[in-house]
Amino acid sequence: MLSGAKNSALKLLAASLLTDEPCTIRRVPHITDIATMVAMLRALGADVEYAGDQLRVHAGAALSGCAPYELVRTMRASIIVMGPLVARLGEATIAMPGGCNIGPRRIDFHIRGLEKLGATIEIDHGFIKIHSTQLKAAVVPLDYPSVGATENLVMAATATDGETVIENAAREPEIVDLCDFLRGMGAVIEGAGTATIRIEGGHALHGVDHEVVADRIEAGTYLIMGAATGGEVTTLGLDPLHLELFLGKLRGMGVDVRVGDRSITVRREGPLAPIDISTLPHPGFATDLQAQTMVLLSLAEGTSIVTENVFENRFVVVDELNRLGAGISTSGHHAVVEGPRALSGSVVEAPDLRGGAALVTAGLVADGATDIGALHHIDRGYEDLVGKLAALGADVARVDERPRTGEGPRPSLSSCDDETLRSAPAGACGGGA
Numbered sequence: 301m302l303s304g305a306k307n308s309a310l311k312l313l314a315a316s317l318l319t320d321e322p323c324t325i326r327r328v329p330h331i332t333d334i335a336t337m338v339a340m341l342r343a344l345g346a347d348v349e350y351a352g353d354q355l356r357v358h359a360g361a362a363l364s365g366c367a368p369y370e371l372v373r374t375m376r377a378s379i380i381v382m383g384p385l386v387a388r389l390g391e392a393t394i395a396m397p398g399g400c401n402i403g404p405r406r407i408d409f410h411i412r413g414l415e416k417l418g419a420t421i422e423i424d425h426g427f428i429k430i431h432s433t434q435l436k437a438a439v440v441p442l443d444y445p446s447v448g449a450t451e452n453l454v455m456a457a458t459a460t461d462g463e464t465v466i467e468n469a470a471r472e473p474e475i476v477d478l479c480d481f482l483r484g485m486g487a488v489i490e491g492a493g494t495a496t497i498r499i500e501g502g503h504a505l506h507g508v509d510h511e512v513v514a515d516r517i518e519a520g521t522y523l524i525m526g527a528a529t530g531g532e533v534t535t536l537g538l539d540p541l542h543l544e545l546f547l548g549k550l551r552g553m554g555v556d557v558r559v560g561d562r563s564i565t566v567r568r569e570g571p572l573a574p575i576d577i578s579t580l581p582h583p584g585f586a587t588d589l590q591a592q593t594m595v596l597l598s599l600a601e602g603t604s605i606v607t608e609n610v611f612e613n614r615f616v617v618v619d620e621l622n623r624l625g626a627g628i629s630t631s632g633h634h635a636v637v638e639g640p641r642a643l644s645g646s647v648v649e650a651p652d653l654r655g656g657a658a659l660v661t662a663g664l665v666a667d668g669a670t671d672i673g674a675l676h677h678i679d680r681g682y683e684d685l686v687g688k689l690a691a692l693g694a695d696v697a698r699v700d701e702r703p704r705t706g707e708g709p710r711p712s713l714s715s716c717d718d719e720t721l722r723s724a725p726a727g728a729c730g731g732g733a
């Protein structure tokens with residue numbers, strides 16, 4: 301069974317700041333990014349309680365508007381508290397998020413959009429200081445369908461004095477989930493999931509009880525693992541429409557894909573065909589599945605071209621994949637993936653969340669064991685990865701840090717108090733995630 305979507309749950313937690321009544325969020329994944337957001341909400345003065353996979357958030361009267369640097373540095377998605385804070389309190393001080401290794405991660409669309417809504421914003425000593433006595437309804441055209449900017453602006457617009465229209469809005473399923481959550485709080489929103497979202501501000505928002513949408517990126521990751529190992533994998537809980545174009549690409553590679561109301565099953569027995577991939581905002585091919593897909597393309601019988609259009613630097617994992625035997629060359633936004641390649645296990649290190657997932661995928665296919673370090677990246681976004689993989693038939697385990705094979709001792713990762721994930725070639729992955 302899939303977990304709740306990381307990239308929705310984080311925003312629902314932020315949206316809970318919009319009311320002084322308690323909100324219950326169900327199917328929250330136990331991952332470190334959620335823990336960081338919980339710490340952020342508590343730093344802002346909200347009460348947050350865990351109960352299994354439920355979180356209860358009560359942002360009462362003692363709410364402050366200052367998001368500390370060490371939390372924003374830990375997770376740049378923390379800037380998603382900007383919109384709710386300026387809507388609820390009329391002010392917010394948020395540390396400027398750093399970049400990360402997939403790109404500079406600018407926030408100019410967020411800033412310009414909030415200024416369109418009447419907020420005054422200054423950046424001072426690395427902090428964004430936002431102030432607004434009354435947010436004003438406006439038409440806000442986004443230069444690019446930014447997920448985070450759309451979310452910040454939708455949440456801020458719930459406090460404007462009329463109807464705000466966001467044009468060229470992001471259309472991801474996580475945006476729809478956020479708008480469903482806000483409507484459950486009493487907000488009046490139309491057009492979620494389309495490029496034009498209308499928000500009628502001025503409605504007092506109340507508490508809500510909401511289940512997070514299933515994680516389509518987790519689903520796509522496990523489906524790729526099933527196709528890569530020549531097994532059969534079923535994911536449960538996700539509307540297949542959330543992965544429509546991605547599933548079409550799997551079919552184009554020769555993977556057998558069957559869908560039910562909330563189930564997706566992949567099976568692969570024959571050879572994989574090469575195929576070209578271009579990442580785009582939803583409903584285009586998800587950039588968060590790009591690295592994992594490159595592993596699959598490395599097994600295909602021919603050359604594939606992967607074009608990364610969303611982030612500036614999202615081929616970081618290529619060098620590590622090539623150490624496992626892949627044949628990928630990159631130039632700017634393009635990667636040329638040669639196949640079929642025989643992958644062989646080695647000692648590698650996760651460079652980021654989805655790059656780490658790609659290395660796990662490669663480890664499941666490679667000949668011999670693969671040790672993957674810097675697991676803190678993977679733990680940010682995959683709940684119970686080892687348990688779910690083991691249930692699928694994978695030979696995988698977390699092993700504590702010890703001298704690593706390969707080129708002699710590698711620098712200790714003790715600073716990340718990481719363990720190491722060791723995965724060996726799976727038999728055919730079978731069962732359901």
Ligand code: EPZ
Pocket residue numbers: 306307308310377403404405406407408409410411444445446447448449587588610611612653654681
């Ligand atoms: C969200 O990031 C997701 N993160 C990302 O998932 C996902 O890859 C991305 O959307 C695209 O789908 C969360 O939801 C927490 P964007 P976000 O704003 O909101 C540029 C994962 O692996 N941009 O749509 O940051 C930006 O630099 C993560 O789960 C500006 O230039 O994505 C990037 O190149 C990784 N100015 C592009 O737009 C801005 O003000 C897409 O960014 C904002 C963004």
